[in-house]
Amino acid sequence: MRRNPVLLVDDDEALRETLGEALEALPIDITLADSGTAALELLAEREFAVIVTDLVMKDKDGFAVLKDAKERYPACRVLMLTGHGGRDIAVRAMEDGASYYIEKPIDLAELRTKVQKCLDEYQRSVEFDDLRHQVERQYGFSGIVGQDPKMLRMLDVVRQIAPTHASVLIRGESGTGKELVARAIHNSSPRRGKPFVAINCGGMSEGTIESELFGHVKGSFTGAISDHQGKFEYADGGTILLDEVGEMPIGTQIKFLRVLEEREVARIGSNKTNPVDVRVLAATNADLEAKIESGEFREDLYFRLKVVTIEMPPLRERPGDIKLLVEHFIQQFSDAHGKDVEAIDRDALVALVGYEWRGNVRELRNSVESMVVRARGNILTINDLPPEVGAPMPNDRDPWHWLAGKTAEEVERNHIRVTLELSGGNRVKAAKQMGISERTLYRRIRDYGL
Ligand SMILES: Nc1ncnc2c1ncn2[C@@H]1O[C@H](COP(=O)(O)OP(=O)(O)OP(=O)(O)O)[C@@H](O)[C@H]1O
Ligand SMILES: [Mg+2]
Numbered sequence: 469m470r471r472n473p474v475l476l477v478d479d480d481e482a483l484r485e486t487l488g489e490a491l492e493a494l495p496i497d498i499t500l501a502d503s504g505t506a507a508l509e510l511l512a513e514r515e516f517a518v519i520v521t522d523l524v525m526k527d528k529d530g531f532a533v534l535k536d537a538k539e540r541y542p543a544c545r546v547l548m549l550t551g552h553g554g555r556d557i558a559v560r561a562m563e564d565g566a567s568y569y570i571e572k573p574i575d576l577a578e579l580r581t582k583v584q585k586c587l588d589e590y591q592r593s594v595e596f597d598d599l600r601h602q603v604e605r606q607y608g609f610s611g612i613v614g615q616d617p618k619m620l621r622m623l624d625v626v627r628q629i630a631p632t633h634a635s636v637l638i639r640g641e642s643g644t645g646k647e648l649v650a651r652a653i654h655n656s657s658p659r660r661g662k663p664f665v666a667i668n669c670g671g672m673s674e675g676t677i678e679s680e681l682f683g684h685v686k687g688s689f690t691g692a693i694s695d696h697q698g699k700f701e702y703a704d705g706g707t708i709l710l711d712e713v714g715e716m717p718i719g720t721q722i723k724f725l726r727v728l729e730e731r732e733v734a735r736i737g738s739n740k741t742n743p744v745d746v747r748v749l750a751a752t753n754a755d756l757e758a759k760i761e762s763g764e765f766r767e768d769l770y771f772r773l774k775v776v777t778i779e780m781p782p783l784r785e786r787p788g789d790i791k792l793l794v795e796h797f798i799q800q801f802s803d804a805h806g807k808d809v810e811a812i813d814r815d816a817l818v819a820l821v822g823y824e825w826r827g828n829v830r831e832l833r834n835s836v837e838s839m840v841v842r843a844r845g846n847i848l849t850i851n852d853l854p855p856e857v858g859a860p861m862p863n864d865r866d867p868w869h870w871l872a873g874k875t876a877e878e879v880e881r882n883h884i885r886v887t888l889e890l891s892g893g894n895r896v897k898a899a900k901q902m903g904i905s906e907r908t909l910y911r912r913i914r915d916y917g918l
Contacts, residue, residue, distance in 0.1 A: 471497040472517040472587055477507040477533055478549070479525045483574075487520070490576040491583060504528025508536050515541045518586040520579075522549045523557065531564065538565040543593045545586035549574060610652035612645065613796045616786035622649075622778060629776050630656040635728075637713075637773045638751045640780025643830030646751040647711065649778060654707040659747060662706030665699045670715040677720055679736055682727070688737020700733045700744050707747045713773065714754035714765060721766045728772055748773065783825040783832065790821045793829060797836035798848070809840045812848040819850060823857045881916045884909070888918070 474496045478484040484500055491498055499516070501507040504525045510516075511533075519537050523530035534546050548561045548569040558569035567589065568582045612623065629636060630653045638646045647666060654664040667680060675689065683698030699708060710716065716724065727733050728748060732741040750773045759765035783790065794812055802809040812820075825831055839852045850858060883902070891897040899909040912918075 471495050472590070473497045473499065473514070474518045474520065474583065474587075475499050475501060475507060475510060475516040477501045477504065477519065477521040477525070477530070479503050479522065483522075487574065487576075487579065490579055491520075494580060494583060494587070496583075496587070504530070504533050507533045511536050511540055516544055517590040518545045518547065518583055520547045520549065520583065523554065523561070524551060531561065534561060534564055534566055543590060545590050547582055547586055610648075610655055612648055612652060613792050614786065614789045615792060616781070616789050618781040618786055619789060622780065625776070625778055626652055627656065629653070631658060633747055634775045635748045635750070635773050636776045636778060638749065638778045638780065640751075640753060641782045641826075641828055642753050643828035644780035644782055645829055646753075646780055647709065649780065650707075650709045650749045650751060653749060654747075657707070657747070659706050663703045664707050664709070665703040666709040666711055667699050668711045669720075670712040672715075672717075674717040674719050677717065678723065681720070681724065682733050682736055684736035685738045688735075692737070695735070698733065698735065700727060700746055701735075701742060703746045704744050705746075707749060710748065710750040710773075712752060712754070713750040714752045714756055714759055716765075718764060718766065721769050725766065725769045725772060783828045787821050790825075790832065791817060793832055794820060794836055797833050798840060801837045801840040805841055807840055807843060808846050809843050809848060810846045813850075816848050816850045816853055819853055819857055880912070881918070884912055884916065885918055888913075 505528050521530045521533045537544050545567045548566045550558045550569055550571055552572050640646050681698050683696050684692050685695050732743045734741045756765055760767050835854050839848050843852050887898045899906045
């Protein structure tokens with residue numbers, strides 16, 4: 469087993485030797501320093517798991533050692549030795565990050581116990597740190613994969629606003645991860661132990677959505693055969709996500725706004741109100757401003773919802789993230805479907821990066837899942853690509869579509885090349901097919917180096 473490095477700092481030689489000997493029983497590698505300055509020099513060179521330091525020393529004292537050690541190695545544990553009656557000063561040391569203190573005269577058994585505690589704590593915090601880093605590297609923040617600056621900026625905002633109560637409007641194209649971000653906000657807020665409820669406002673009548681949101685009492689309308697708790701009451705203390713908020717019927721919008729302002733909700737058919745404490749997140753891929761213009765969306769609700777706005781960048785604006793996402797989904801679906809697909813080769817990845825992904829991450833995720841499920845080997849290749857990605861005209865059925873974005877020269881060169889190939893190299897036949905003279909064809913062949 470590796471022995472943990474421990475640094476013992478004391479300018480009193482006799483005491484230093486005694487303490488050093490007392491610690492020899494522990495599974496540690498001990499280094500002695502005879503002054504604060506010597507300790508700082510050692511700390512500049514390497515990390516120690518535990519530092520036992522005298523407080524009062526000439527030049528650099530125990531506080532200087534503590535400060536330097538914690539700055540360089542946040543995980544390290546510091547144990548302070550203080551003079552008799554040095555309680556006040558010990559409290560200050562604890563505030564500065566020391567883990568324990570021992571008053572002189574020093575009880576050697578106590579010293580050993582406390583150093584052992586420090587070692588255990590250090591070990592745990594290092595292991596925890598490793599685990600956390602591993603998890604973050606693999607899954608990103610709350611399972612959100614992405615390294616593009618646009619994504620990192622977006623995640624910074626998420627981290628900043630998550631712990632607050634602010635309403636957040638999450639905007640972005642379909643499949644960009646709006647719901648995922650909403651969950652991340654909830655999960656990194658103090659509300660994480662309470663429910664997260666998502667409700668889709670699209671395609672629901674006013675009556676249905678209101679009874680979903682606010683609940684109803686028995687007999688309040690035909691079919692209301694029993695009391696029903698609404699999502700708002702259910703989410704008390706937690707977070708509600710109004711998905712496709714732009715689709716909320718206008719009549720519901722005003723009632724909803726009232727609930728937000730008054731922080732209480734009444735079930736339909738009842739006058740009794742219940743206080744609710746719910747954080748509201750909303751997601752949309754619609755042009756809310758246009759809906760306000762046309763009178764389909766209330767401006768007051770709009771302002772109430774967009775205290776903070778988060779824009780989800782479409783996948784085509786962050787092609788660098790495609791590789792990370794593909795690797796993430798390969799791992800995920802390989803495990804889920806009991807396959808042993810491990811990676812994707814370069815050509816297949818290039819094809820995925822070049823595709824347009826109008827359905828954004830959701831579409832990419834589905835494509836990778838179907839590739840993994842059908843894969844024969846453990847490396848995905850271009851043969852595994854779904855047809856829409858592998859085909860030369862991914863987004864349109866019109867065969868001429870692939871010409872867009874090519875130069876006239878490129879088009880002509882390939883036109884001649886393919887026609888010659890198909891005519892078996894017969895130039896007379898090829899010229900006739902293309903409707904150009906043989907002379908022109910010869911010139912082109914020479915110019916294009918065919
Ligand atoms: N950055 C990401 N990292 C990992 N998975 C992601 C990421 N973005 C989206 N996904 C996954 O893609 C799928 C679609 O995401 P989500 O449902 O959050 O999108 P959305 O914006 O709400 O879409 P819609 O507008 O269609 O409702 C989900 O399975 C989600 O887990
Ligand atoms: Mg969604």
